[in-house]
Amino acid sequence: MVSVHFSALKKISCCLALSSALLASVTSAQAADNFWQAIQQKGVLRCGAAPAAPYVMRDPKTQQYSGYFAELCRDFAQNVLKVKVQFVDASWDTLVAGLQSDKWDLAMALNQTPERALAIGFSSPAQDYQISFLVNKQNPKVNGLGSKITDYDKEEVTFAVMSGTAQDKALSAVIKKGKIMRMPGNDESRLALMARRADVLVDASDTNHLFALANPDWAKEVLPTPALAKQGVSFGVPRSVSEADLDVLNIYLSQRRATGEIDRLVNQASAQANAAK
Known part of the structure; x- marks a missing residue:
């Protein structure tokens, strides 16, 4: 009787462990499939910002961000996701790590490289470097x-x-x-x-x-x-983002490229950078 009792307990423990693992896997998959939905619930899109004209620029007096990637991030947040945008100060050394540690949702203006692709995902290119x-x-x-x-x-x-x-x-x-x-x-x-x-x-x-x-x-x-x-210059995204969610950003960028809107933003940012100099 004792051996049967312990055998039954062992089976129950295994079932519980398996159920917990499956639940965690489902929860993780749901989170990955609902990347934009989670941001919409929070009401803010966080964009990691490392200044480099004309991609990302910060006014030293007002601390306001501009540049064509900043404008794309702002427009995507406000007009697609219908949320506020928050630019988070970053450096080129921390853009990838900050994305991995959930300090921001998107990393702006990253060149696509195989080394970075081992750690993060990429949108389709906004521009080509x-x-x-x-x-x-x-x-x-x-x-x-x-x-x-x-x-x-x-x-x-x-x-x-x-x-x-x-x-x-x-x-x-x-x-x-x-x-x-x-x-x-x-x-x-x-x-x-x-x-x-x-x-x-x-x-x-x-x-x-x-x-x-x-x-x-x-x-x-x-x-x-x-x-x-x-090389493509893209938004960096967490590797866990699903293809369906990534498609949302990719479609947005491809449409902006096709209409010439990104070229207009590049010229605008370039003129602004020259004026500042």
Whole structure:
């Protein structure tokens, strides 16, 4: 009788443990499937914000956030989820960790990389990051050239790039004939182009776009083909977010891209950043 009693207790304990595990699994799945619903119940969408123009900018006087990713986060919160938006101060070193520890719901303006994808999920890209060329339209050596990298890879063409950067690495892999002038910083690279000691400035497309907008009389931005170091710039999301919930954000972004709204926001943010400088 005693052995039967303990055997029955053991079976009951196993059933209880299994039930608890199944309940926890169901609860976790429900939470993952109701990501936006949980945010709507709280009434606020928290967006992790690490300043970098023109993606995310913060006014030092008012502490208000702007930039095209900030505007997208604000619009998505107010017009899709119908909740308030809260920008949470972050740094580029903490954006991923803060998302994992539930300090914010979305991380703004993260480049898609395989390493980050091991820890978090990504929305579809709001914009594409790539390296671009900036040239002086009045320079006869580059005036009228197309967008192919081979168009610029000539012995008489000099490229200015910040030494040791991703741009330097990408450029060095494709330029076979042209000269590469490696500079210690962005300012030196830009001055080399302005003084015509260099014919092409090589930098991130967003950075070059800002510089081109600030100097419309002579500066021209070229997106080389094939693309150099092209990556999607997206919202980071927790890995637990379901495909159905992720679709909500992806559809929103794809529609904004298709209508040209994101391009308008990029230009607006770029003009604002130049005005601030």
